[in-house]
Amino acid sequence: MSLYEHDGAYSISFRGQELMHSKASASELLLGKLGIERVARTPGARVMIGGLGLGFTLRTVLAGLGADAQVDVVELLPKVVAWNREFLQDLNGALLEDPRVNVIEADVVERIRQGPSDAYHAMILDVDNGPTGMVKASNDTLYSHSGLRAVRNALKPGGRAAFWSAGEDPHFKARMETVGFRVGVIPAKVHERAKRAAYVIYVADL
Numbered sequence: 507m508s509l510y511e512h513d514g515a516y517s518i519s520f521r522g523q524e525l526m527h528s529k530a531s532a533s534e535l536l537l538g539k540l541g542i543e544r545v546a547r548t549p550g551a552r553v554m555i556g557g558l559g560l561g562f563t564l565r566t567v568l569a570g571l572g573a574d575a576q577v578d579v580v581e582l583l584p585k586v587v588a589w590n591r592e593f594l595q596d597l598n599g600a601l602l603e604d605p606r607v608n609v610i611e612a613d614v615v616e617r618i619r620q621g622p623s624d625a626y627h628a629m630i631l632d633v634d635n636g637p638t639g640m641v642k643a644s645n646d647t648l649y650s651h652s653g654l655r656a657v658r659n660a661l662k663p664g665g666r667a668a669f670w671s672a673g674e675d676p677h678f679k680a681r682m683e684t685v686g687f688r689v690g691v692i693p694a695k696v697h698e699r700a701k702r703a704a705y706v707i708y709v710a711d712l
Contacts, residue, residue, distance in 0.1 A: 509589045516560060516597060518586070528597060531562040533670065533694035533705045534632065538566030540692060540709055541630035541668035548627055551575045554660075556614035556648075557632040558586055561598025567630065568604055577607050578626075580614040587611060615648045619656045626660055629667045636671030636706075637678040649678055654685045654710075661712055669708040670694075682710050 510517045517527040545551045558581040581587050590599035637649040647653045657667050682689045687710035693703030
């Protein structure tokens, strides 16, 4: 895993393949917005973000929540958290110091499975490459029937889970519906000015 900077832009790559870029953040921003749109006015809203990345999802989540919210940011790789604190302060790294933010360095899949029921109003999951993992094979279990049931268990009644995906996956949508979610499929662009959507955000409501 490597962090690159060029002319004020940042990217994170894994084994030479770019995972995210600060100039291509439209889908991450949309993910955060969609993830909290049902709970933005909820007093004391509690939100989980699975995957810190370059912090763009966190940016829109914090912008949309009240001062009494709590946001648990669960990031598998300590170096990603360290990069945000050390090198990305002027991008989104300073947001980690927001008093509403609790950074947890852990495997989000295990955190969800072992965590309490009815814990979150919203869960926003940008883990790996979506339903087909690229960085860590065990990430695939998040998108399995058992993983989705664990997400459902962690949500409060009326809660929402939002999943980022590199592409549309009808089998994933069917699994979400099987475990009891109402599912929306929202196209997402790489750049705001892009003519076509490249990614997909799945919105799963209870």
